[in-house]
């Protein structure tokens with residue numbers, strides 16, 4: 001396998017180009033390079049593989065964390081659902097994505113959403129502070145998935161939940177053959193569903209479940225290996241009785 005820093009560099013390079021609309025660059029899914037102004041610009045820059053916010057049962061007043069928030073489409077959707085008494089924090093490791101998301105938030109005058117530069121494996125978020133963590137096609141990219149899952153567990157409140165859309169594979173690429181570019185395209189880092197769920201349980205999550213994500217099948221996964229599919233994953237951090 002290529003060194004971890006080469007993988008992280010390839011990820012930043014790929015997603016900075018997507019954020020700045022460099023033609024012909026695709027990440028986890030092929031995205032539009034069409035210039036669209038205004039609030040629809042975030043939608044046009046979506047690079048996810050599902051719709052985690054739709055299924056997350058978000059309530060007004062909740063604090064939502066979007067892991068690998070990209071240009072902010074899911075965070076903006078969640079911000080409307082949590083309302084003025086709630087808050088959404090988007091985290092992304094690519095500076096250009098953070099700048100784009102901040103710009104789009106200010107154009108929409110959204111005051112209940114903020115974007116922080118950082119890695120899922122080292123979340124710049126206080127422990128026990130989040131009601132719901134969502135993520136859309138990001139966690140397959142983590143070189144150390146268990147470390148990322150443990151960080152998510154740390155920042156969730158007791159009783160908090162996760163709703164993740166992500167790619168899994170039934171035929172993982174042997175580690176010795178993985179190239180950084182294929183990792184950045186969400187293929188090289190994808191693991192089997194059973195391994196993914198096991199790592200979440202190892203990090204402390206309970207009631208961990210996965211169902212196939214219908215959103216992925218046509219354009220979302222086109223060009224990817226047929227062994228790759230999108231799943232919708234849920235789980236909870238059990239409530240601690242005091």
Ligand SMILES: C[S@@+](CC[C@H](N)C(=O)[O-])C[C@H]1O[C@@H](n2cnc3c(N)ncnc32)[C@H](O)[C@@H]1O
Nearest residue numbers: 015028046047048068070092093094119120136
């Ligand atoms: C496939 S895109 C998905 C973006 C967004 N969730 C969406 O649906 O449009 C993956 C995003 O994850 C970010 N990313 C990759 N590795 C990360 C990490 N370790 N920590 C935080 N963000 C990461 C990338 O910069 C990129 O913006």
